[in-house]
Amino acid sequence: MEAQGQEGPNLAAALDREDLNLPDRYEALRGASGENLRAIIHPVTGSLQALDRRFSEMRAARRGALMILRGDSGAGKSTFLDTAGFFWEGVVTERVPRNAEVPTMLEALGAADGPRIVVLEGREALGGESAVDIEAALHVVNEFLRSPAGAETLVVWPTNTDDLTALLAELGGKIGAEALFGVGDPVERFEGPPEEAFAEIAERTVQTLNSGASLAALGVSADQAAQMAADASTIGGYLGLVRQALLSNEGMVRGLLRVERYRLWTLVVAGNEPENDVAALTRGSHGYADIDRLLSATKANVVKELKASPEKAGLLATNLDARILHMDMVTALAIAREFGGESLHEQMRARKMVTTSSGQVSAASRLKASELGLLLAADSLGPRRRGKRPGGSTKDAFGSLALIASRDDGAINCAIGEGLRHSGLIDAFGAEVDLGTELTFASDLLLDRGGEPIRLEIMWRNKTSRAEIANYVLGKLRNYGRAIGYID
Numbered sequence: 061m062e063a064q065g066q067e068g069p070n071l072a073a074a075l076d077r078e079d080l081n082l083p084d085r086y087e088a089l090r091g092a093s094g095e096n097l098r099a100i101i102h103p104v105t106g107s108l109q110a111l112d113r114r115f116s117e118m119r120a121a122r123r124g125a126l127m128i129l130r131g132d133s134g135a136g137k138s139t140f141l142d143t144a145g146f147f148w149e150g151v152v153t154e155r156v157p158r159n160a161e162v163p164t165m166l167e168a169l170g171a172a173d174g175p176r177i178v179v180l181e182g183r184e185a186l187g188g189e190s191a192v193d194i195e196a197a198l199h200v201v202n203e204f205l206r207s208p209a210g211a212e213t214l215v216v217w218p219t220n221t222d223d224l225t226a227l228l229a230e231l232g233g234k235i236g237a238e239a240l241f242g243v244g245d246p247v248e249r250f251e252g253p254p255e256e257a258f259a260e261i262a263e264r265t266v267q268t269l270n271s272g273a274s275l276a277a278l279g280v281s282a283d284q285a286a287q288m289a290a291d292a293s294t295i296g297g298y299l300g301l302v303r304q305a306l307l308s309n310e311g312m313v314r315g316l317l318r319v320e321r322y323r324l325w326t327l328v329v330a331g332n333e334p335e336n337d338v339a340a341l342t343r344g345s346h347g348y349a350d351i352d353r354l355l356s357a358t359k360a361n362v363v364k365e366l367k368a369s370p371e372k373a374g375l376l377a378t379n380l381d382a383r384i385l386h387m388d389m390v391t392a393l394a395i396a397r398e399f400g401g402e403s404l405h406e407q408m409r410a411r412k413m414v415t416t417s418s419g420q421v422s423a424a425s426r427l428k429a430s431e432l433g434l435l436l437a438a439d440s441l442g443p444r445r446r447g448k449r450p451g452g453s454t455k456d457a458f459g460s461l462a463l464i465a466s467r468d469d470g471a472i473n474c475a476i477g478e479g480l481r482h483s484g485l486i487d488a489f490g491a492e493v494d495l496g497t498e499l500t501f502a503s504d505l506l507l508d509r510g511g512e513p514i515r516l517e518i519m520w521r522n523k524t525s526r527a528e529i530a531n532y533v534l535g536k537l538r539n540y541g542r543a544i545g546y547i548d
Contacts, residue, residue, distance in 0.1 A: 081269040082262075082303045085138070085296060099268045101143045102253045102261050104136070108147055110248050114214055115151075115175050117242045124205030124213040125242050126198075126232060130225045131250030133184070134296025137218045140250065141179050150174040158182025163200045171209040178215045185221040195231050202236045258289040258298040265299065273343070277351050278306045279375030323381040323514045324540055326533050327432055327476075329392050330521040331458050333450075337526035338386040341533070345440035347431060349382035349533055357530035362538055365547075373534075376541045384533055385431040389450055389458040394423035396461055396472055399479040404464070404471035411460040424483040432516075436485040436509065458522075465520035473504045473518050480507065495543045515540075 083089055089097065110127075118125050131137045145151045151174070156165040158181055169178065180197075204210040219225045229246045240246075253261060262285065263275050270278075275285055280302060288305065292298035326349075328338055341357060343350040351374040355363055366373040376382075396404060398417050405415040417423065427433045431441055450458075465472050470491055477489035486509045493506035495515075503515040519532050541547030 082266060082299060097143060098146055100265050101139065101146055102257050103147060104140055104253055107140055107250050111144060114242060118214065122211060124210040126201055126205065126240050127214055127216045128225060128228050128247045129216050129218045129250050130247050131220060131252060132294055133220045134294035135250055135252035136295050137250055141177055141216055144177055151177065153177045153179060155179045155181050162197045166200065166204045172212045174212060176213045178213055180217045183217065184219050186224045191227060194227065198231050198235050202240050253295050255289050258292065258295055259285040261295060262299055262302045273378065274352055274374065276371045277374030277378055279371050280305055281371040324536060325383045325385060325514055325516050326536060327385050327387055327516060327518045328529055329387045329518065330524040331389060331455055331462060332523045333388060334524055335386040337529055338384050340526060341530055342384050346435060347383040347385050347441060349377050349384050351377045354530045354534055358527040360531040362531060362534045365538065366534060373537060376537055376546055380540060382537060387430050387432060389454055391426040391430050393457055393461060394426050395475050395479045398423035399482060400475040401471060404475055407464050413457055413460050423479055427479050427483050433485055462520055462522040469520055477505050501539055501543045
């Protein structure tokens with residue numbers, strides 16, 4: 061069955077898979093929220109202690125200081141300096157960009173209300189600036205730090221080469237010596253987070269920036285993550301290796317998808333209203349299936365197969381845009397009454413069910429407000445709210461509808477497709493449409509919106525559980541994986 065309908069809103073935002081977000085430099089994270097950054101940042105204890113010593117000495121001496129921070133490119137110097145305030149309340153970080161005049165910027169900063177770090181950005185190696193220019197900048201910094209405006213400021217000059225480090229130490233020693241650098245070595249060596257923390261940092265970064273996805277969900281196993289950590293010298297280099305592996309995995313699976321870029325959405329409709337169970341098996345505000353939660357929710361045979369290589373199952377779910385959504389009983393009944401065909405209504409009447417619209421809210425309005433409707437309309441789900449529980453008559457009516465679905469789900473599934481088309485949420489739909497692969501396998505509904513296909517599998521139950529939902533979704537993932545030749 062196919063139906064053509066009216067034009068609707070542009071759904072590109074809702075239907076496009078989220079692009080992988082895994083930057084290997086802190087500059088790409090500066091727009092992220094503080095809450096997200098706190099979830100990612102790993103404390104570098106030794107360097108934090110060095111900052112603490114510098115600030116303690118500054119307070120005692122009643123003047124500012126200069127720190128030369130030597131670390132390899134990608135070690136995390138910018139991350140460390142920009143997020144120092146996460147570990148010391150009141151510490152703020154300001155930056156002097158590479159193209160800015162140091163005297164002008166320092167003058168514009170004025171005095172600080174508390175401990176402040178000023179980072180001289182983009183000057184990590186000897187480049188266009190001559191030794192004369194560098195010496196002039198150091199003179200300006202020295203004067204600023206001796207002034208009242210710079211008394212609580214630690215100016216940090218990050219470097220990633222030994223020649224610039226040596227030149228800064230030599231010139232600074234001539235200009236201000238201990239009064240500029242403090243007592244001890246003028247150079248602070250920055251090693252970045254330890255190798256054993258690389259995988260944890262990558263995991264947290266992926267989860268925070270990709271709607272809660274795990275490395276396994278994107279196709280990187282624990283063994284692969286550990287091996288890449290051994291191969292990388294810095295956290296930036298490690299994140300680059302992980303990103304390369306993720307993109308390679310993604311491209312491999314997408315290459316198997318042939319002409320159609322399958323999307324696998326599961327709609328759960330059950331008489332015990334399992335919206336909390338659906339929420340427990342998903343991540344983010346778009347209902348993405350969480351492969352780790354799915355695998356731990358059931359002990360069915362399909363889990364034994366998929367647990368052998370959970371990263372393959374996770375990558376499959378990610379590339380199939382697998383989502384799990386809930387539809388409440390009232391909406392399902394309203395759809396059956398208003399958009400059901402004669403075959404469905406005949407079966408409903410045989411069970412003494414109402415087949416005409418009832419209530420003040422139309423089925424189309426309920427459908428648009430449902431989780432499925434929201435996502436098709438390029439919206440997000442937001443926090444799930446438990447509404448008023450249906451009464452006994454509604455439960456009885458849905459029980460009859462679920463029984464019909466157990467014997468002839470095609471009729472009620474087509475009612476949902478017709479409701480979506482009528483509401484302008486899709487352009488057309490087909491029922492029991494084959495995947496078009498060597499393995500014969502058909503989807504309950506194939507939704508078409510602006511040329512973007514969505515395979516919708518509808519789970520009708522009078523009563524269900526979290527384990528049963530997980531088993532159903534994992535079974536569909538396995539079938540789709542077999543159909544495209546990704547799973548044996």
